[in-house]
Amino acid sequence: TTLEAILYSSLHPKPAGLVLQYGTAGFRTNAKQLDHVMFRMGLLATLRSKKTEATIGVMVTASHNPEEDNGVKLVDPMGEMVTPTWEGYATQLANAEQEDLLAALKDVIEKEAINMSQEANVFVGKDTRSSSASLSQAVLDGVSALGGHSKDYGLVTTPQLHYMVCCQNTQGKYGEATVEGYYKKLCQAFIHPLHLGVFASNCTDDQKHLSVDGANGIGALKVREMESHLKKELHISLFNDGSKGKLNHQCGADFVKVQQNAPTGIKINPGERGCSFDGDADRIVYYYIDSEGQFHLLDGDKIATLISTFLKELLTQAALDLKIAVVQTAYANGSSTHYLEDTMKVIVRCTKTGVKHLHHAAQEFDIGVYFEANGHGTVLFSKAAEEKIQQLAENPGADDERKRAALLLQNTVNVINQTVGDAISDMLLIEAILAIKGMTIQQWDAIYSDLPNRQLKVKVSDRRVIDTTDAERRAVSPAGLQEAIDSLVKKYRQARSFVRPSGTEDVVRVYAEAETQESADDLAHEVSLAVYRLAGGVGDEPKPLH
């Protein structure tokens, strides 16, 4: 059948010389360059399925990139992102010239000692991009070329596909591997606290209202599909639902986070809650506009704080001795880290940028809350933690307060998508917490104040000259750069700065925060200059912001 695969692949030929990289979140580039990559990812997913003797997922999406782009993400058996060794195979396979494809496949089969007579199952999903239909067909062709079975879920969010893969490989223990099953599980867990009578009494109809910016993408479609399951306990006004606007264009979570501004196309009254999804609905950020018209962003750090505070309170009430931690990256606002460590007294860990690193670190704890500042995140519960929570919830002898807390913890376990960050699932958890606490978005925002910050990019001839350590917080090369950053940081109060090579763009990223916006801007500019001078900057020298 391998030979058959090669014959078949002449239908999905590779443009000679084209080289692409399986990056931080899969392949991502202009959709016109991806047909052969998709076919080959169908082949690779089939091999991975044979190797793991489990169902593997392939999601066709380019997330928050422009409509013209597309991409592909591979999903491992427990619904997590594919393991790094196989990311390497993905790159090798995608870049093998047509005549070398057979050899490249054989190489993977040999290295992994794959039993080719093993059955294979692959789940495929796609976002709403116009290129996604034919590209997901190319994936399906790849699967059948190697004799694998596939199930085409059609239009789903990235986290929904992760969820399906996990359900399938746990024989339904995680839930039913259908989109309906997903809505049922999440919405029941969202509504259950109501039946416990724990939504705060000031939870009026106003409090139940939320404006959602669907980024003109798949998330909008799926929110609409889910609405009936919410039984009117959450009133959603959906904007940027794809009926008029362009995907991710001046809307969506990435736009809102980067621009620090409301998306176009949304109407919200002063003080009301709004949230934005990204193009494949695996990120979410919240915001509101105050009575003076000022925009306030509640990003991944604020979300992590809200969720971990809620969980910590429940653990205390339930008298359960479970270790909870928050995992962040260097981009987390310094105020959030201080608040979590000093006031909340929770363990905080910092990892390199990229979801897989956070996910991995969160697995070390009984309860691991992880969020990137950009709004991607979720909560992981260890098996032991889930069992303890369940025992208490079902213990007839437990007192009422402990039991109520255990039931709320159980609802949290059920509402959250533990496989990967999920805008829909995160939204339901956040809405439940606000309702249970009777908290407005202003009160949530006031838990701590963000330090002013600035992000800049610097173009250098080769960004790999920048090497970092300590979860990207310190530069070890080029020589002298870290010393330069250290002395610049000393000039400002409450200041912090770091640089790292981007994993998705050919630039070096610079982050700075300080007591005032002006200081953060000045520091970011000065550090950019240091990068430009010490790391081989190209083009004009970075200009001051003021």
Ligand code: 16G
């Ligand atoms: C990817 C990552 C995201 C990270 C971003 C950083 C996943 C699923 N996505 O989008 O977590 O924040 O890259 O981009 O891992 P950068 O390296 O260009 O700064």
Ligand code: MG
């Ligand atoms: Mg995304």
